[in-house]
Amino acid sequence: MTDGLRVRPGQVRLLGPVELAGPGGAIPLASGARRLLAVLGLRAGEIVGWAQLNAAGLDPVALDRDAAALAGALARGGLRGALQTRASGMRLAGRYVDALRYQDELRRARARRAGGDLAEAISLYDRALTRWRAEGPLDGLALGGWAAAEVKRLSDSRTRAREERWDCVLRRAAEAVRASGAPVADRAAVVAGIEATDAAAAAAAELEAGVAKHPLRERRWELLLTATLLAHGRGAAKSVYERAVRTFADQLGVEPGERLRALAAAAERGDIADAPAPPRPEPRAPRRVAAPPVPLTSLLGRDALLAEIGTALAGHRLVTLVGPGGAGKTRLAIAAAGRQGGPVAWFVDLSVVDRPVRVPAAVAETLGLREDPGLDPVDALAEEVGEHEVLLVLDNCEHLVTGCGELAAQLLERCPALRMLATSRAPLRARDEVVIPVPPLPLPAVAAGHTLAELATHAATRLFLERAQARSGRPVPEGSADAVAQLCAELDGLPLAIELAAARTPLLSVPEIVARIRTDLRLLHSPDPTTPPRHRTVAAAVESSLDQLAPDVRRFFERLAVFAGSFDAVAADAVRAGTTSDPTALDQLVNASLVESNAGRYRLLMPIRRHALARLHADVPAARTAHAAYFLRVAEAADADLRGHAQEAGLARLRADAANLRAAMAWLAEARPIAVPYGDLRLATALAMFCRIEGHYREALGWLCAALARHTRAPALLRGAAAADAAMLAMLLCDYPAAAEYAGAASAAYRALGDRRAEARVELILGSVARERAQYTASAAHLDKAAAIYVECGDELGEARAVQLRGFTAWLAGDFDRAELRLRACRRWFERLGDAEAAASALMNLGAVALYRGDTDRATSLLDAALERYAALGFPEGVGWAHNLRGLVELRTGRADRAEEHLALSLATHRKVGDRWRTASVLEALAEVHRRDDPTRAAELLADAGRIRDEIGAPVPACERPDTEATAAALRAALGDGTPLPARALIPPV
Missing domain, CATH: 3.40.50.300 (P-loop containing nucleotide triphosphate hydrolases)
Structure with a gap:
């Protein structure tokens, strides 16, 4: 406020030269800021994306500088905050822009005109048109693309607005002239008629100039003829029509349109009623032209x-x-x-x-x-x-x-x-x-055992089955059902790609199409010459989208082909590598439907990705190296979380990028790029803990063993970490000799380096190896040594893990009092430290103690809580253990059917991850489940467990021996009638 008066805010003026007017007058603007103001003003109130700014002809390099200059000028003009920058573009507040106010007034004028309030309509038209300060908007400023079209729209709008105003004036004049036909005593009507004639004469003069400027705009001739009739009579109106006829004949070689001819005929009769406005056609239904084509095939899944x-x-x-x-x-x-x-x-x-x-x-x-x-x-x-x-x-x-x-x-x-x-x-x-x-079609899971009947319930596979039969004249064989599911998954459910693949079935079987489609892009080609070019190949469809993009954005698209799964914007930037400096490049690809976007993640549909990869050509090594280097950094950062307190965040990141991490691992192992030294060994080590949690023991151990063999001269610290992880994974796979060998190598490396905390980790692994071999005294010694080192290093989390494993060893050995004491302490520890997986393990171990003490109610409560937490984490090893123990609880309470359900789930999980030690224990428990109803099967299960224990060198844990011995004794008694049994079915007492 100044002196009690409100300072009037500034205005953005586009209807003439581009101006920013403040309370004190025009605000000076640099050229770039002026152009930016014009572009944003054309779509005031909306966010204008970065790509749209570039398309309008703005310089992307100078955009930040121009935006800063414009923001400063707006602030000086009293419009602070009118310019807003968003992640997707920029926005200019609309209430300050004259073009928006003009359009609002124009809409209101048209509404009044349609409602018959001609006087108010003329007033609103006048108010709108007086906002124009020159013939055209943005006078003297050239823009490109959509902005140029917007400028033309504004200019055309002014032309139509003038014509609509003249129409209102002439309608009023016509009404007044008709009214003046009343008796002469009605002086008001006479005066109105005179005024109407004067208004029509003024309109005729303006329209003469308008016709001279737009001689082929028929609407102006219609208005001029009407105005001339009202102001000067039929003869003058006839002369206007004759001029129009000559103009159209000379310049176009055609006659004027039907409306102008009808209007001239009415004027010839002196029929003022038809003259002011063009005769409205009789209401009729619109013509049924250009009807949608009738499709030849059914629409599926939509x-x-x-x-x-x-x-x-x-x-x-x-x-x-x-x-x-x-x-x-x-x-x-x-x-x-x-x-x-x-x-x-x-x-x-x-x-x-x-x-x-x-x-x-x-x-x-x-x-x-x-x-x-x-x-x-x-x-x-x-x-x-x-x-x-x-x-x-x-x-x-x-x-x-x-x-x-x-x-x-x-x-x-x-x-x-x-x-x-x-x-x-x-x-x-x-x-x-x-x-x-419009997403791709829904797909079935890629798995074995599909049937054609089942595939017909999924839109993508049903489309293939129907189109393949139509092309080949015979149904797809039942034996190809799994191949159909795999093919449609390879094509990501894209209808065009599926139809093109189906077109190959007259010559190739479905498995042959699957085998060739990954390497031969020419396979997806329509044999139908009548198909539109953009639909003859997937490549043509992609290229038609790429044609609308700048060359640097196309190069960026090609590099995105190295992503094996979804990715985020940061990952996309990592492979950009100088292809483009345009910050909107990824958004442009999304807008072109070349890249899918969902909740901050992006991906290329597989057929599109294959085409991008084919375009990448010689740039593949550089792009894949950049991709691998980025995901190595991701894995190393997440690995620190997994080994610390932030497991859930690290797990979420690595799970989202699992496919890319595997692709990075393959490239680093194959190419071993100099730019990423020891990359395969580093990535295998960084992913070891993740693979342990996910249950991918074999895959991770294979990576580590191969990388250690390739990099015999890698730094000692890296080789030590890799060997420690290999020992952990070998232990989980029950290869105890290999685990001990890798642990020994890791321990030697860490002792040489003086890394005490890392030594403690190796002791934990050695303690676990000894525990599974039922060497409980040796296990306790290793774990106590680890705990002491962690105390020495001040590592509270490491100490807590050592104490938990010590409790684990104690209950397996049958020392339940010592186990509970330790497990209660570490449970509180883990809850306070926020280690979700370790806290769930503490609950599970306490549940085991309660089970073997006979407190089945408490065991059920603890194990159900542990199972819920493991499932939430997605930790298969823990899920399998918890189901194993829950099955034993059900056995203790006499519910064999429920016990079998839990044990079956546990068995499937342990077999999947490769834990043969727990597999043997679950088989022994299942033998007890079937001891009464099917003793022969029970004996076979017990024999299978015995074979596993012989192979891995791990006897029955001490706490399980009484149950296993009781099962074996019962089976010996039940089958003592000479029934032949498999080898080792009647195991001796343990």
């Missing part, structure tokens, strides 16, 4: 999506189906149009239109409207639609986004009952647009 489209069209007037090339957008749009029972549906294929500015003319031509150079195609379309209910389907808009968005905005504003359905690989970015993504 019922829910069709319902969503129908709901969107019921509540919104512009709906755009967006998805990658070959996703089936056109087919969906045709089906959705067919479901719209009320409106007439018009279908326009824009695939052959080459420029955005050609969109209105192309649509008008498809609809069979006369192409009149004197009549804007948008006007012709708006006139044809009028107030009728029409659904206009614009197909293949991706290369014409600006033109389609502009046409939609104009038609929807002028045709109140019109609805539009568009298909595109990128949104039209029009106001009030509803975007519906």
Whole structure:
């Protein structure tokens, strides 16, 4: 406030030279800031994306500098905060922009005009038009792309607004002239008639200038003829019409349109009633032209999506189906149009239109409207639609986004009952647009044992089965069911790719197609010469999208092919490697439907990725090395979390990137790039703990063993860490000699380096090896030594883990009092330290103690809590252990059926991860389950467990011996009648 008066905020002026006006006058603007202000002002109130800013002709390198300069100028003009920067682009507040105020006043004027309030309409038109300070918007400023189209739209809007104002003036004049035909005593009517004549004369003078400027704009001739009739009579009006006829004949070689001819005939009769406004055609139904084509094949798996489209069209007037090339957008749009029972549906294929500015003319031509150079195609379309209910389907808009968005905005504003359905690989970015993504078709899981009947319930595989039979004339063999599921997964459910693969079935079996599709991109090629070029191959569909992007964005797309799964924006930046400095490159690829986006993660559909990889060519080594280096950093950072207090965060990150980590491992092992020294050994070590938690023991141990063999001269600290992890994994796989050998190598390396904490970790592993071999005294010695070292190092978490393992060893040895004391202490420790996995293990071990003490209720409670936590972590080793112990609880309580359920789940988990020690114990428990109902099977189970124990060198744990001996004794008694038994079925007492 100043002197009690509010300072008037500034204004952004686009209707003339671009200006930023503050309370004290114009604010000086640098050239770049002025251009940025103009571009943002054209879409004031909306976020203008980085790609759109570039498309408008702004310099991306100078954008930050120009934005800073503009923000400062806005602040000086009293508009601080009007410029907002977002992750997706920039936004200028709309309430300060004259173009938006002009458009608002224009809408209100048109509403008054439609309602018959001509005086108020003229006032609003005048207010809107006085905002113009020059003939054209952004006077003297050249912009490109969509911004140039927006400037033209504004300019055309002013032309139409003038014509609409003249129409209002002439309607009022006509009404006054008709009223002046009253008796002469009615002086008011006479005066009104005189004033109306003067108004018509003034309008005629202005319209003469307007016709001179736009001699082929038929609407101006109509208005001029009307004004001349009202002001100067029939003879003058006839002269205007004759001039119009000569103009159209000389310049176009055609006669004027029907409306102007009808108006001239009315003027010849002196019929003022028809003269002011063009005669309105009689209401009629819109023509049923350009109807959607009738599809030749059924639409599969899209019922829910069709319902969503129908709901969107019921509540919104512009709906755009967006998805990658070959996703089936056109087919969906045709089906959705067919479901719209009320409106007439018009279908326009824009695939052959080459420029955005050609969109209105192309649509008008498809609809069979006369192409009149004197009549804007948008006007012709708006006139044809009028107030009728029409659904206009614009197909293949991706290369014409600006033109389609502009046409939609104009038609929807002028045709109140019109609805539009568009298909595109990128949104039209029009106001009030509803975007519906079109995803690939749903897929079945890739697994063995599929049947054709089951595959027919999934849209992707059903599509392949139907199209393959149609192509080859015979059904797919039942034996190829698994190959069909695998093929559709390789094609990521993309309908175009599936149909192209099905087209090969006359010559190739499904397994042969699967084998060739990974290496031969030419396989997915339509043999039908009538197929549109963009749909003849997946490559053509991808290339048609890439053609709309800048070369540097295309190079960036190629590099994204090195990602084996989904990735985030940081990972994408890591492989960018100088391909582009455009911060919106990834967004552009998403908008082009070349990259999928979901909750901050991105991915390329497999057929698109294969094409990108084919384009990458010689850049593959550099891109894959950058990819591997990045994921090595990710793994090393997450490994520190897994070995510390932040397990859940580390697990989440590594699980999200599991496919990329495996791809990085393969590349580092194969290429061993100099840029990433010892990369395979480092990554194998960094992933060891993750693989232990996930249950991938064999895979991780294989990586470590191979990398250690390749890098015999790696730094001692790295080799020691790798050997320690190899020892841990070998122990989990029950290869105790290998575990001891790797642990010895790790211990020697750590002693030489003086790394006491690492020595303690090796002692934990040696203690576990001894525990599984039932060497409980030796195990306790190793674990006590580890605990002492951790105390020496001040490592509280390490000490807690050593104490827990000591409790674990104690209950397996049958020392339940010592076990409970230690396990209670470490449980509180882990809860306080936030180690979720170790806390769950403490619960499980306490549950085991309660079980062997006979407290089955407490055991059930503790083990159920542990099972829930393990399941939440996704830790299969813990899940298997908890089910094992829960099965034993059920056995103790006489519920053999429930025991079998738990033990079966435990057995499957332990076999999957490779833990043969626990597998043997579960088999022994299952033998007890079946001892009474099927003693022969029970004996076989016991024999299998015995063979495993012989092979791994691990006897029955002490706490389990009484149960196992009792089972064996009972089976000897039950089968003592001479029934032949498998070897070792009748095991001797342990």
